[in-house]
Amino acid sequence: xxxxxxxxxxxxxxLREPLMHFIIIGAALFALFTWLAPDGERESRRIVITQERxxxxxxxxxxxxxxxxxDRLEETLRSMTxxxxxxLVEDYLREEVLxxxxxxxxxxxxxxxxxxxxxxTMEYVLRGTPxxxxxxxxxxxxxxxxxENVDRYQSPARATLRHxxxxxxxxxxxxxxxARFTLAALRSNALxxxxxxxxxxxxxYFHDYADETRQLVESHLGREVAVASFEKPVDASWxxxxxxxGGFHLVQVTRRTLPTTPDLKTxxxxxxxxxxxxxxxxxxxxxxxxxxxxxxxxxxxx
Amino acid sequence: xxxxxxxxxxxxxVWSSPxxxxxxxxxxxxxxxxxxxxxxxxxxDLHLHTQCSADAYSLGTRHMTPADAFRFARGEAVxxxxxxxxxxxxxxxxxxVTDHAEYLGAFFHAGKRTPEVMQTSVGARWAGxxxxxxxxxxxxxxxxxxxxxxxxxxxxxxxxxxxxxxxxLVNEAERFNEPGRFTTxxxxxxxxxxxxxxxxxxxxxxxxxxxxLKHIPYSSLDSIDPEDLWKALEGYEKETSGRVLAIPHNxxxxxxxxxxxxxxxxxxxxxxxxxxxxRWEPIYEVTQVKGDGETHPYLSPKDEFADYERxxxxxxxxxxxxxxxxxxxxxxxxxxxxxxxxxSRLGVNPFAFGxxxxxxxxxxxxxxxxxxxxxxxxxxxxxxxRMVTQMAPGFPVPGSDFAASGLAAVWATDNTREALFDALxxxxxxxxxxxxxxxxxxxxxxxAPADVKRADYAAVGYSKGVPMGGTLNAAPSxxxxxxMITATKDPDEANLDRIxxxxxxxxxxxxxxxxxxxxxxxxxxxAASKAGKTPLVGSTVDIANAxxxxxxxxxxxxxxxxxxxxxxTLRAFYYxxxxxxxxxxxxxxxxxxxxxxxxxxxxxxxxxRAYTSPIWYKP
Numbered sequence: 001x002x003x004x005x006x007x008x009x010x011x012x013x014x015l016r017e018p019l020m021h022f023i024i025i026g027a028a029l030f031a032l033f034t035w036l037a038p039d040g041e042r043e044s045r046r047i048v049i050t051q052e053r054x055x056x057x058x059x060x061x062x063x064x065x066x067x068x069x070x071d072r073l074e075e076t077l078r079s080m081t082x083x084x085x086x087x088l089v090e091d092y093l094r095e096e097v098l099x100x101x102x103x104x105x106x107x108x109x110x111x112x113x114x115x116x117x118x119x120x121t122m123e124y125v126l127r128g129t130p131x132x133x134x135x136x137x138x139x140x141x142x143x144x145x146x147x148e149n150v151d152r153y154q155s156p157a158r159a160t161l162r163h164x165x166x167x168x169x170x171x172x173x174x175x176x177x178x179a180r181f182t183l184a185a186l187r188s189n190a191l192x193x194x195x196x197x198x199x200x201x202x203x204x205y206f207h208d209y210a211d212e213t214r215q216l217v218e219s220h221l222g223r224e225v226a227v228a229s230f231e232k233p234v235d236a237s238w239x240x241x242x243x244x245x246g247g248f249h250l251v252q253v254t255r256r257t258l259p260t261t262p263d264l265k266t267x268x269x270x271x272x273x274x275x276x277x278x279x280x281x282x283x284x285x286x287x288x289x290x291x292x293x294x295x296x297x298x299x300x301x302x
Numbered sequence: 303x304x305x306x307x308x309x310x311x312x313x314x315x316v317w318s319s320p321x322x323x324x325x326x327x328x329x330x331x332x333x334x335x336x337x338x339x340x341x342x343x344x345x346x347d348l349h350l351h352t353q354c355s356a357d358a359y360s361l362g363t364r365h366m367t368p369a370d371a372f373r374f375a376r377g378e379a380v381x382x383x384x385x386x387x388x389x390x391x392x393x394x395x396x397x398x399v400t401d402h403a404e405y406l407g408a409f410f411h412a413g414k415r416t417p418e419v420m421q422t423s424v425g426a427r428w429a430g431x432x433x434x435x436x437x438x439x440x441x442x443x444x445x446x447x448x449x450x451x452x453x454x455x456x457x458x459x460x461x462x463x464x465x466x467x468x469x470x471l472v473n474e475a476e477r478f479n480e481p482g483r484f485t486t487x488x489x490x491x492x493x494x495x496x497x498x499x500x501x502x503x504x505x506x507x508x509x510x511x512x513x514x515l516k517h518i519p520y521s522s523l524d525s526i527d528p529e530d531l532w533k534a535l536e537g538y539e540k541e542t543s544g545r546v547l548a549i550p551h552n553x554x555x556x557x558x559x560x561x562x563x564x565x566x567x568x569x570x571x572x573x574x575x576x577x578x579x580x581r582w583e584p585i586y587e588v589t590q591v592k593g594d595g596e597t598h599p600y601l602s603p604k605d606e607f608a609d610y611e612r613x614x615x616x617x618x619x620x621x622x623x624x625x626x627x628x629x630x631x632x633x634x635x636x637x638x639x640x641x642x643x644x645x646s647r648l649g650v651n652p653f654a655f656g657x658x659x660x661x662x663x664x665x666x667x668x669x670x671x672x673x674x675x676x677x678x679x680x681x682x683x684x685x686x687x688r689m690v691t692q693m694a695p696g697f698p699v700p701g702s703d704f705a706a707s708g709l710a711a712v713w714a715t716d717n718t719r720e721a722l723f724d725a726l727x728x729x730x731x732x733x734x735x736x737x738x739x740x741x742x743x744x745x746x747x748x749x750a751p752a753d754v755k756r757a758d759y760a761a762v763g764y765s766k767g768v769p770m771g772g773t774l775n776a777a778p779s780x781x782x783x784x785x786m787i788t789a790t791k792d793p794d795e796a797n798l799d800r801i802x803x804x805x806x807x808x809x810x811x812x813x814x815x816x817x818x819x820x821x822x823x824x825x826x827x828x829a830a831s832k833a834g835k836t837p838l839v840g841s842t843v844d845i846a847n848a849x850x851x852x853x854x855x856x857x858x859x860x861x862x863x864x865x866x867x868x869x870x871t872l873r874a875f876y877y878x879x880x881x882x883x884x885x886x887x888x889x890x891x892x893x894x895x896x897x898x899x900x901x902x903x904x905x906x907x908x909x910x911r912a913y914t915s916p917i918w919y920k921p
Contacts, residue, residue, distance in 0.1 A: 203757065
């Protein structure tokens with residue numbers, strides 16, 4: 001380990017310290033309040049209009065904080081006509097006064113939207129960026145993450161099947177009997193699929209399903225057919241009758257593909273991206289937990 | 303009964319059946335490959351934008367890539383632009399990412415400072431806007447481009463950049479195309495407006511990269527006249543032997559121009575125009591996030607269900623108010639009727655279109671169910687204030703007007719680019735306002751009431767008639783068109799209320815008419831005869847809790863309906879509308895989940911529906 005990376009590590013460890021978080025957050029809040037009300041203006045009901053403050057106001061309005069943008073806004077401000085500048089001051093005053101009055105009334109803590117917004121902003125600050133405090137993942141790390149989350153990259157099992165349907169709405173026993181007769185005929189090759197369609201009932205969805213997921217098969221044909229299609233051996237024989245909500249089904253499964261797992265090489269970018277995001281989320285949770293641990297939480301719950 | 307007897311009886315049944323089939327043979331490896339006709343309907347979205355669309359990008363869609371859009375559509379969980387995790391209840395079968403051709407990919411690349419765009423003067427200018435947070439200037443430049451005003455020399459992008467972006471988009475679509483499982487269709491949107499009147503068309507290709515890469519997306523900077531777009535598409539087909547079509551949308555924002563009696567140049571429609579329009583534009587996108595375009599209460603005062611997701615205040619640019627005379631030239635039902643008028647004069651029907659729905663979402667996220675609606679722009683992603691947030695700067699439409707709509711349903715022989723495109727061409731497609739309601743429609747002269755109950759009714763439908771999108775010619779003497787219809791609910795959503803047939807016709811004096819027939823009703827209701835109204839299905843909606851129950855309505859309905867008012871000498875069209883029982887609108891879910899307040903006058907209950915492509919009758 002080089003001296004530089006060691007000192008970087010030390011710095012990183014420092015960043016993980018809850019105390020450090022307090023210092024950073026404290027500094028952020030201090031900066032925010034300084035901007036909101038320097039010189040104890042809030043108490044004194046005094047508002048000082050300065051070039052600097054108008055510029056900041058413009059920056060917030062435009063949601064832009066880069067140096068070049070600041071230079072440009074400064075230029076805009078300088079070239080404003082007196083009327084334009086007066087309008088800007090008017091806008092600023094209006095917002096500043098309303099904001100201060102709202103704070104004075106404590107609206108910031110009673111308005112749930114603002115409360116949530118502040119909590120979200122804090123979360124955003126704590127989340128940080130993927131690049132900060134995070135080394136590029138090693139191949140080993142990538143591989144481990146890939147294997148741990150392999151279902152995310154798999155494509156699901158699929159089945160190809162067709163079925164004939166016997167509607168149980170009118171006479172359930174009759175429907176089952178017809179299903180059994182037809183099954184025998186299909187198995188003895190006295191009847192083919194098209195022929196069976198002629199003596200069975202219309203199914204509300206479809207009679208053919210090609211390369212479909214279990215989710216879709218189950219939503220149309222019910223659990224029993226889904227089990228038959230995805231859990232039993234595939235031999236193209238006619239099976240059933242299986243019960244669904246609407247009636248009885250005879251099913252012929254001609255093909256099934258297992259869930260396929262891609263090679264890590266082909267999805268490496270995606271996995272790396274997911275890993276980075278997962279690390280950022282983990283770090284966020286650590287930071288929030290450590291903040292919570294700094295509080296003494298008392299409960300009056302029974 | 304012994305097996306031999308059963309076999310005999312069953313075989314006898316087969317033998318006596320009216321339609322012949324091939325001899326029994328060993329089952330095909332994949333039965334659907336051999337299908338002679340479509341066996342199932344496929345669901346998708348043919349109109350979706352990502353960060354590569356200039357308006358999407360300048361209004362905040364900075365991270366949602368075409369890849370994100372494809373992943374989401376095929377069923378993966380994705381985080382939206384605002385960081386909200388989301389997923390579809392069920393994957394879509396196909397998706398077309400159709401970003402605006404105007405400055406396609408350019409703002410996104412300017413934001414990334416990609417060398418290809420930074421070496422153009424216009425790209426450098428945009429990168430400057432972005433660096434300065436002047437995103438609005440970007441949006442204004444895009445809005446200018448739509449009306450052809452961006453044509454000034456320094457706003458044009460060189461072809462090498464257009465090709466660079468197009469290659470990226472085509473490659474992404476190819477990467478996600480999995481024939482048979484998930485189909486991606488290559489396309490873009492030509493986004494012209496005349497004086498703020500919407501004339502937008504989505505352009506879709508049947509072909510793979512060896513052909514599509516020869517094309518450069520045609521934009522409103524090239525021309526704002528759809529006839530010029532058709533010329534460009536014709537050029538593409540000539541050069542590559544490929545296939546392409548255009549799908550217009552949002553007639554409701556065209557202030558009477560979408561289905562006008564004159565061309566953009568002000569000429570009355572000619573036979574040649576009618577032939578070219580029906581050739582290049584066989585489909586109309588009738589429902590989407592910016593409102594529903596089936597019909598309007600002003601046009602269909604007797605239609606109890608006409609007042610649905612209306613956008614009728616102004617044109618799309620917000621530059622001119624809507625006037626009642628415009629409506630007839632904006633909505634699908636009246637346009638289909640106008641088509642009959644033109645056909646009687648020109649011999650060709652310019653507006654013989656089929657119908658689909660799609661989303662037109664600009665956040666890369668195709669959501670259409672009321673309980674999982676993610677809006678149009680970043681500003682209408684789920685948030686407590688999205689009902690009152692306006693659509694975009696200068697577009698003062700409140701978010702509450704957005705419709706959680708719609709989907710394209712395609713009866714195709716297979717889930718491939720070619721099969722889906724061919725189904726669009728023959729109009730065997732239909733629209734829903736977001737739920738996966740299965741609807742099948744056949745028209746013929748000889749369907750018997752029992753035909754629709756048969757498991758192989760589709761085979762009967764094809765052998766004795768035509769599917770949706772087809773035409774019935776010259777009625778045999780003393781016969782009237784018979785429609786055979788089946789409809790089934792979305793397995794995840796609400797039950798069905800009814801099936802309706804919407805008929806439009808042209809009388810001998812040249813006047814158009816429409817009539818609605820209730821042809822199948824859930825429960826024990828009877829359709830009204832003559833003057834009366836059919837009893838409503840009722841409502842189980844609990845607005846406060848955003849719930850409903852399937853204790854009313856039917857899972858599946860069917861009908862064999864003979865036109866009781868048929869005159870064999872008059873041109874007519876028939877299409878089917880299927881209505882769900884009332885359910886909570888997305889606004890009710892927002893109120894329940896986010897604590898949002900529903901502004902007065904904003905609906906909190908909806909009636910989801912499906913519109914099939916018509917079947918026409920020609921004397």
